[in-house]
Amino acid sequence: MNIYLNQLVQLSKIDQEIDEFGPRIEKTERVLKLAVEEQNAIEEKLNGFDAQIKEAKLKKSQHELHLAELSEKIKEIGKKTSLVKSEKEQKSLQLEEEICKEQCDFSNEEINRLENLIESKQALYDETLKEFEKAKAKVEATRESISSEVEAIEKERAEVYQKKQALVEQMSQKILTFYEKIRKWAKNTAVVPVKKQACYGCYMRINDKTYAAVIKGEDIITCPHCGRILYKETQEQEA
Ligand SMILES: [Zn+2]
Structure with missing residues:
Protein backbone atom coordinates (compact mmCIF):
# COMPACT_ATOMS: atom_id res chain seq x y z
CA MET A 1 0.00 0.00 0.00
CA ASN A 2 1.07 3.53 -0.74
CA ILE A 3 2.81 4.92 2.36
CA TYR A 4 0.67 8.09 2.39
CA LEU A 5 -2.51 6.06 2.15
CA ASN A 6 -1.31 3.78 4.93
CA GLN A 7 -0.66 6.83 7.12
CA LEU A 8 -4.15 8.14 6.38
CA VAL A 9 -5.72 4.83 7.38
CA GLN A 10 -3.74 4.86 10.66
CA LEU A 11 -4.57 8.49 11.33
CA SER A 12 -8.27 7.98 10.76
CA LYS A 13 -8.27 5.03 13.16
CA ILE A 14 -6.51 7.11 15.83
CA ASP A 15 -9.01 9.94 15.34
CA GLN A 16 -11.85 7.49 15.80
CA GLU A 17 -10.26 6.30 19.04
CA ILE A 18 -9.89 9.89 20.27
CA ASP A 19 -13.53 10.67 19.56
CA GLU A 20 -14.65 7.70 21.63
CA PHE A 21 -13.10 9.15 24.79
CA GLY A 22 -15.65 11.97 25.12
CA PRO A 23 -18.70 9.68 25.38
CA ARG A 24 -16.79 7.35 27.70
CA ILE A 25 -16.06 10.17 30.16
CA GLU A 26 -19.63 11.47 29.83
CA LYS A 27 -21.03 8.05 30.62
CA THR A 28 -18.90 7.85 33.75
CA GLU A 29 -19.85 11.34 34.86
CA ARG A 30 -23.55 10.71 34.27
CA VAL A 31 -23.58 8.40 37.29
CA LEU A 32 -22.37 11.28 39.46
CA LYS A 33 -24.86 13.68 37.91
CA LEU A 34 -27.74 11.37 38.81
CA ALA A 35 -26.53 11.04 42.41
CA VAL A 36 -26.25 14.84 42.75
CA GLU A 37 -29.74 15.30 41.31
CA GLU A 38 -31.13 12.85 43.87
CA GLN A 39 -29.38 14.69 46.70
CA ASN A 40 -30.75 18.03 45.49
CA ALA A 41 -34.30 16.69 45.30
CA ILE A 42 -34.12 15.45 48.91
CA GLU A 43 -32.63 18.75 50.04
CA GLU A 44 -35.55 20.58 48.45
CA LYS A 45 -38.00 18.40 50.39
CA LEU A 46 -36.04 19.09 53.56
CA ASN A 47 -36.20 22.85 52.99
CA GLY A 48 -39.95 22.56 52.38
CA PHE A 49 -40.54 20.87 55.76
CA ASP A 50 -38.27 23.38 57.47
CA ALA A 51 -40.27 26.30 56.04
CA GLN A 52 -43.56 24.71 57.13
CA ILE A 53 -42.23 24.18 60.67
CA LYS A 54 -40.99 27.78 60.89
CA GLU A 55 -44.30 29.14 59.66
CA ALA A 56 -46.27 27.05 62.20
CA LYS A 57 -43.95 28.17 65.02
CA LEU A 58 -44.43 31.80 64.05
CA LYS A 59 -48.23 31.43 64.04
CA LYS A 60 -48.08 29.67 67.41
CA SER A 61 -46.06 32.49 68.97
CA GLN A 62 -48.56 35.02 67.59
CA HIS A 63 -51.39 33.14 69.29
CA GLU A 64 -49.42 33.00 72.54
CA LEU A 65 -48.89 36.74 72.40
CA HIS A 66 -52.58 37.25 71.75
CA LEU A 67 -53.43 35.01 74.74
CA ALA A 68 -51.23 37.13 77.01
CA GLU A 69 -53.02 40.27 75.81
CA LEU A 70 -56.41 38.67 76.35
CA SER A 71 -55.52 37.60 79.88
CA GLU A 72 -54.49 41.22 80.68
CA LYS A 73 -57.78 42.42 79.26
CA ILE A 74 -59.78 39.92 81.33
CA LYS A 75 -57.95 41.13 84.46
CA GLU A 76 -58.87 44.73 83.66
CA ILE A 77 -62.49 43.76 83.06
CA GLY A 78 -62.46 42.10 86.50
CA LYS A 79 -61.20 45.32 88.09
CA LYS A 80 -63.80 47.44 86.29
CA THR A 81 -66.59 45.01 87.26
CA SER A 82 -65.87 45.57 90.96
CA LEU A 83 -66.38 49.30 90.43
CA VAL A 84 -69.55 49.35 88.31
CA LYS A 85 -72.69 51.01 89.50
CA SER A 86 -75.37 50.23 86.89
CA GLU A 87 -76.67 46.87 85.71
CA LYS A 88 -76.28 48.06 82.13
CA GLU A 89 -72.57 48.65 82.64
CA GLN A 90 -72.20 45.25 84.27
CA LYS A 91 -73.89 43.50 81.35
CA SER A 92 -71.69 45.25 78.86
CA LEU A 93 -68.53 44.17 80.76
CA GLN A 94 -69.87 40.62 80.99
CA LEU A 95 -70.34 40.54 77.25
CA GLU A 96 -66.82 41.86 76.72
CA GLU A 97 -65.43 39.17 78.98
CA GLU A 98 -67.30 36.45 77.12
CA ILE A 99 -65.87 37.62 73.82
CA CYS A 100 -62.36 37.59 75.32
CA LYS A 101 -62.85 34.06 76.60
CA GLU A 102 -64.08 32.86 73.21
CA GLN A 103 -60.99 34.34 71.63
CA CYS A 104 -58.87 32.56 74.25
CA ASP A 105 -60.54 29.25 73.39
CA PHE A 106 -59.89 29.79 69.72
CA SER A 107 -56.21 30.63 70.28
CA ASN A 108 -55.76 27.63 72.57
CA GLU A 109 -57.28 25.35 69.95
CA GLU A 110 -55.04 26.84 67.30
CA ILE A 111 -51.94 26.40 69.47
CA ASN A 112 -52.91 22.80 70.01
CA ARG A 113 -53.43 22.21 66.29
CA LEU A 114 -50.13 23.96 65.41
CA GLU A 115 -48.21 21.91 67.99
CA ASN A 116 -49.49 18.70 66.42
CA LEU A 117 -48.59 20.01 62.98
CA ILE A 118 -45.08 20.94 64.11
CA GLU A 119 -44.61 17.52 65.65
CA SER A 120 -45.66 15.63 62.52
CA LYS A 121 -43.59 17.87 60.21
CA GLN A 122 -40.61 17.50 62.50
CA ALA A 123 -40.90 13.69 62.23
CA LEU A 124 -40.97 13.97 58.44
CA TYR A 125 -38.01 16.34 58.56
CA ASP A 126 -35.96 13.95 60.71
CA GLU A 127 -36.75 11.04 58.42
CA THR A 128 -35.84 13.06 55.33
CA LEU A 129 -32.65 14.26 56.97
CA LYS A 130 -31.51 10.63 57.27
CA GLU A 131 -32.30 10.14 53.58
CA PHE A 132 -30.33 13.26 52.78
CA GLU A 133 -27.28 12.09 54.71
CA LYS A 134 -27.38 8.81 52.80
CA ALA A 135 -27.67 10.58 49.44
CA LYS A 136 -24.81 12.90 50.37
CA ALA A 137 -22.58 9.96 51.27
CA LYS A 138 -23.45 8.34 47.96
CA VAL A 139 -22.45 11.48 46.05
CA GLU A 140 -19.12 11.61 47.87
CA ALA A 141 -18.40 7.92 47.23
CA THR A 142 -19.38 8.26 43.56
CA ARG A 143 -17.24 11.37 43.16
CA GLU A 144 -14.27 9.52 44.55
CA SER A 145 -14.73 6.39 42.45
CA ILE A 146 -15.32 8.23 39.19
CA SER A 147 -12.36 10.52 39.69
CA SER A 148 -10.00 7.54 39.47
CA GLU A 149 -11.95 6.18 36.50
CA VAL A 150 -11.82 9.51 34.68
CA GLU A 151 -8.13 9.76 35.49
CA ALA A 152 -7.49 6.37 33.87
CA ILE A 153 -9.43 7.38 30.75
CA GLU A 154 -7.54 10.69 30.55
CA LYS A 155 -4.25 8.85 30.76
CA GLU A 156 -5.30 6.53 27.95
CA ARG A 157 -6.39 9.53 25.93
CA ALA A 158 -3.02 11.25 26.42
CA GLU A 159 -1.30 8.14 25.10
CA VAL A 160 -3.46 8.08 21.97
CA TYR A 161 -2.78 11.80 21.44
CA GLN A 162 0.92 11.06 21.64
CA LYS A 163 0.54 8.31 19.06
CA LYS A 164 -1.29 10.76 16.80
CA GLN A 165 1.37 13.43 17.30
CA ALA A 166 4.13 10.99 16.32
CA LEU A 167 2.25 9.95 13.18
CA VAL A 168 1.30 13.50 12.13
CA GLU A 169 4.95 14.57 12.38
CA GLN A 170 5.82 12.01 9.71
CA MET A 171 3.00 13.00 7.38
CA SER A 172 2.99 15.43 4.49
CA GLN A 173 1.18 18.70 5.23
ZN1 LIG B 1 -18.64 6.97 -1.00
Missing part, protein backbone atom coordinates in the same frame (compact mmCIF):
# COMPACT_ATOMS: atom_id res chain seq x y z
CA LYS A 174 -0.61 18.54 1.89
CA ILE A 175 -2.11 15.15 2.64
CA LEU A 176 -3.05 16.20 6.17
CA THR A 177 -4.89 19.24 4.84
CA PHE A 178 -6.68 17.08 2.30
CA TYR A 179 -7.72 14.66 5.05
CA GLU A 180 -8.90 17.40 7.43
CA LYS A 181 -11.01 18.92 4.66
CA ILE A 182 -12.88 15.65 4.16
CA ARG A 183 -13.07 15.05 7.92
CA LYS A 184 -14.87 18.34 8.37
CA TRP A 185 -18.05 16.87 6.92
CA ALA A 186 -17.36 13.12 7.02
CA LYS A 187 -16.20 13.16 10.68
CA ASN A 188 -14.92 9.71 11.55
CA THR A 189 -15.60 8.24 8.13
CA ALA A 190 -13.14 10.34 6.13
CA VAL A 191 -11.13 7.21 5.29
CA VAL A 192 -13.25 4.12 4.63
CA PRO A 193 -12.66 0.59 3.40
CA VAL A 194 -14.09 -0.80 0.21
CA LYS A 195 -16.02 -4.01 0.71
CA LYS A 196 -17.84 -5.98 -1.99
CA GLN A 197 -16.86 -3.18 -4.40
CA ALA A 198 -18.84 -0.65 -2.35
CA CYS A 199 -17.66 2.46 -0.51
CA TYR A 200 -18.22 1.93 3.23
CA GLY A 201 -18.89 5.61 3.74
CA CYS A 202 -21.84 6.09 1.39
CA TYR A 203 -22.47 2.40 0.63
CA MET A 204 -22.63 3.05 -3.12
CA ARG A 205 -21.08 0.66 -5.57
CA ILE A 206 -17.92 1.99 -7.20
CA ASN A 207 -17.02 1.44 -10.85
CA ASP A 208 -14.52 -1.19 -11.99
CA LYS A 209 -11.81 1.33 -12.86
CA THR A 210 -11.87 2.98 -9.41
CA TYR A 211 -12.12 -0.40 -7.73
CA ALA A 212 -9.04 -1.66 -9.59
CA ALA A 213 -7.11 1.45 -8.53
CA VAL A 214 -8.15 0.94 -4.89
CA ILE A 215 -6.98 -2.66 -4.97
CA LYS A 216 -3.67 -1.61 -6.49
CA GLY A 217 -3.26 0.85 -3.63
CA GLU A 218 -0.64 2.96 -5.38
CA ASP A 219 -2.51 6.24 -5.29
CA ILE A 220 -4.88 7.98 -2.94
CA ILE A 221 -8.31 7.29 -4.43
CA THR A 222 -11.53 8.99 -3.39
CA CYS A 223 -15.06 7.69 -3.77
CA PRO A 224 -16.60 9.07 -7.01
CA HIS A 225 -19.97 9.42 -5.19
CA CYS A 226 -19.11 10.97 -1.84
CA GLY A 227 -15.44 11.96 -1.98
CA ARG A 228 -14.19 9.92 0.99
CA ILE A 229 -10.73 8.38 0.82
CA LEU A 230 -10.93 4.69 -0.06
CA TYR A 231 -8.67 1.75 0.75
CA LYS A 232 -8.77 -1.99 0.46
CA GLU A 233 -8.56 -3.61 3.87
CA THR A 234 -5.73 -6.11 4.20
CA GLN A 235 -6.15 -9.26 6.29
CA GLU A 236 -4.07 -7.65 9.00
CA GLN A 237 -6.14 -4.47 9.15
CA GLU A 238 -9.38 -6.42 9.26
CA ALA A 239 -8.09 -8.30 12.29
